[in-house]
Amino acid sequence: MSLGLETLAAPPAVLAADLPDVGLAQFGQDPWWVILLKAVLIFVVLVVLTLFNIWFERRVVARMQHRVGPNVHGPFGLLQSLADGVKLALKEDIIPTAADKVVFLLAPVISVVPAFVVWAVIPFGPEVNFFGHQTPLQLTDMPVAVLFMLAIASIGIYGIVLGGWSSGSTYSLLGGLRSSAQMISYEVAMGLALVAVFLYAGSMSTSEIVAAQDRLWFGLILLPSFVIYVISMVGETNRAPFDLPEAEGELVGGFHTEYSSLKFALFFLAEYINLATVSAIATTLFLGGWAAPWGIEQLWDGANSGYWPVLWFFGKVFCFIFLFVWLRGSLPRMRYDQFMALGWKVLIPVSLAWIVAVATIRVISLEGEINRTYLVAAIAVLLVLTVGLMFLGDRKDQDAPFEVSDEPHDAFAGGFPVPPMPAGGAVRGAAAPLTFATDRTTVTAAAEENHE
Numbered sequence: 001m002s003l004g005l006e007t008l009a010a011p012p013a014v015l016a017a018d019l020p021d022v023g024l025a026q027f028g029q030d031p032w033w034v035i036l037l038k039a040v041l042i043f044v045v046l047v048v049l050t051l052f053n054i055w056f057e058r059r060v061v062a063r064m065q066h067r068v069g070p071n072v073h074g075p076f077g078l079l080q081s082l083a084d085g086v087k088l089a090l091k092e093d094i095i096p097t098a099a100d101k102v103v104f105l106l107a108p109v110i111s112v113v114p115a116f117v118v119w120a121v122i123p124f125g126p127e128v129n130f131f132g133h134q135t136p137l138q139l140t141d142m143p144v145a146v147l148f149m150l151a152i153a154s155i156g157i158y159g160i161v162l163g164g165w166s167s168g169s170t171y172s173l174l175g176g177l178r179s180s181a182q183m184i185s186y187e188v189a190m191g192l193a194l195v196a197v198f199l200y201a202g203s204m205s206t207s208e209i210v211a212a213q214d215r216l217w218f219g220l221i222l223l224p225s226f227v228i229y230v231i232s233m234v235g236e237t238n239r240a241p242f243d244l245p246e247a248e249g250e251l252v253g254g255f256h257t258e259y260s261s262l263k264f265a266l267f268f269l270a271e272y273i274n275l276a277t278v279s280a281i282a283t284t285l286f287l288g289g290w291a292a293p294w295g296i297e298q299l300w301d302g303a304n305s306g307y308w309p310v311l312w313f314f315g316k317v318f319c320f321i322f323l324f325v326w327l328r329g330s331l332p333r334m335r336y337d338q339f340m341a342l343g344w345k346v347l348i349p350v351s352l353a354w355i356v357a358v359a360t361i362r363v364i365s366l367e368g369e370i371n372r373t374y375l376v377a378a379i380a381v382l383l384v385l386t387v388g389l390m391f392l393g394d395r396k397d398q399d400a401p402f403e404v405s406d407e408p409h410d411a412f413a414g415g416f417p418v419p420p421m422p423a424g425g426a427v428r429g430a431a432a433p434l435t436f437a438t439d440r441t442t443v444t445a446a447a448e449e450n451h452e
Contacts, residue, residue, distance in 0.1 A: 024205060026127060027141045034130060038139045042119050050272040054081040057325045064329040085265060093261040098168030107166060108259070108266035111159030114152045115273035121145040122280050123207050125290045125309035137290070137310065138207060145206045146198070149281060150191060153236070156270060157183040160238075160245060163267070164255035175254025178336070179238070179245040185343035186235035186242075192351035193228040196358040197285050210289030217294075219286035224354045226286045228347055230323075233278035235343065238271065240328040244339055279320035280313075287316050 030038075055070060055078055062069030070077030095101060125137035142148060157179060164176020198204055200221065201212040209218075219226040235242040246254040256267045283289060290309035297303045303312075334342075 024141055024143065024207070026136055027138070027207075030133070030135050034133055034135055035139070037131075038135075039120075042139060043116060046116060046119065046273055046276065047269075049276055050269055051081040051085070052078075053272050053275060053321055054084070056321065057328070060322065060325045061329045064326075088265040088268075089262050091261045093263070094258075096168050096258050099258065100166040100168070103162050103166035104258075105263070107159045107163030108263045108270070109159070110162065111156050111270040112266045112273070114156040115270045115277060118149050118152050118277050119280070121148055121206050122284060123210055123289055124313055125307065126304065128306060136207070137307075141205055141207045144204045146194060146204045146209070146285070149206075150187070150194075153274070153277065154183065154187060156274065159267075159270070160255045163259065164245075167255075167258040169258050171251045171253070171257045172255050175245040175247070175251050175257070178247075179255060181340065182235055182238070182242070182245065185340060186232045186347070189228055189343055189347035189351055190232035190236060192348065192355060193225045193232060194285065195351075195355050196222045196225040199355075199358050199362055206284050206289075209285055210291065213288040213291065217286060217288045222286070222358065224350065225358075226282075228351055228354075229282060229286065230320075231342075231347060233282060234324070234327065235339070237274045237278055237324075239275070239324055241331040241334045242339060243333060244336060247333065249333075275321060275324055276317060279317045279324075282320055283313060283316040289313065 058080070059069040059077070070080035073079040073083050095104060120139045121141055123136070123138040123141070127134055127136045130137075160179040161176045161183075164172040164174070164179065167173070197209060197218055200218060201209045203209060203212070212218075238245050244254075245251075246256070248254075251257070256264055259267060290304075290313040291297075292300075292303035292309070292312050296312075302308065
């Protein structure tokens with residue numbers, strides 16, 4: 001009984017989450033007009049960035065294909081994207097008869113709103129003089145900012161799923177189903193790739209993760225995590241070669257087949273904002289955020305002060321955007337089975353093995369009992385062997401001998417409606433000429449003109 005009284009009388013243990021975070025103390029102190037102005041500026045920057053990215057993609061792909069690209073509207077064709085946006089807004093708005101109208105109208109909004117919200121925790125630069133008020137170039141920050149970004153980005157996928165389901169179209173439904181599978185497959189790998197960043201930075205705050213990369217970027221220290229994230233972010237944004245939810249050649253546009261006018265423009269806007277969002281997350285978590293590239297800070301003391309870091313931040317973001325465009329102009333679309341196998345059989349197992357390796361390195365480094373160089377080399381060898389065994393297993397399955405039976409094959413055996421093969425086997429080369437009955441006459445357009 002005395003033990004229970006002592007336990008009740010003892011002060012409660014202080015949790016780490018209850019302690020004030022010194023690095024986050026600068027947030028939440030701004031007046032309302034500064035917060036409102038920051039939010040408006042982020043919105044304007046994202047809209048202008050989307051217009052530029054559309055033009056940039058068209059010009060780069062055109063150069064890769066030996067074409068000119070947009071060059072008529074505005075200087076260098078920069079107003080072409082704005083003209084296309086105005087055209088989409090003024091086109092006729094069509095709602096299919098079989099569509100669920102409420103969900104059909106809400107789906108584009110569900111996709112585009114999270115794309116803007118994620119940028120609330122992206123750091124653009126250090127603390128600056130903002131119209132006479134000292135404030136960081138970031139709307140807000142929180143101890144779990146990275147989890148906030150992943151959660152909000154996941155909501156945007158529901159807009160694609162609901163848009164495909166509510167359209168009342170088979171093609172749109174297939175695009176929505178592929179989108180849900182894509183979300184499950186590649187967001188798991190993306191989240192696992194960020195765990196190593198949390199272990200090294202010791203925080204999930206975006207501003208503190210940037211501060212933790214003051215000496216060396218995590219993209220170099222945690223190279224496997226960086227590669228896994230880059231592959232996952234391409235799948236997360238439905239970009240080629242992972243644009244299976246759209247797949248123009250087989251799904252006629254996929255989840256947005258039935259959309260037109262401003263609703264289609266919202267889906268288009270969400271895709272390109274997400275393109276910049278995943279690039280900004282990669283820049284923040286792996287490439288030092290707004291910090292100047294290595295070497296510039298040594299030559300110029302003011303490289304990381306004032307508004308100059310905004311230039312370094314968007315320079316790194318544009319490098320990732322160019323990578324997206326390069327992939328779209330170079331690689332064909334993957335098959336669905338290849339796409340799912342890459343996510344579940346390669347990315348997720350490698351991510352799990354890498355997390356264990358990073359955690360082991362961190363623990364041993366803190367205790368200092370084993371030489372870190374030998375440990376890193378051993379873990380690298382194990383990772384290479386793991387990846388090699390994965391591809392070796394697939395190779396053995398592909399090289400398995402195919403048994404050919406000498407018995408005649410019945411195409412209709414088992415009740416399957418398979419059309420029979422030709423008597424002499426598959427026809428190679430040109431198709432056999434068509435023959436018609438002698439009592440029928442085929443009249444061509446040229447013959448009709450001659451008759452007239």
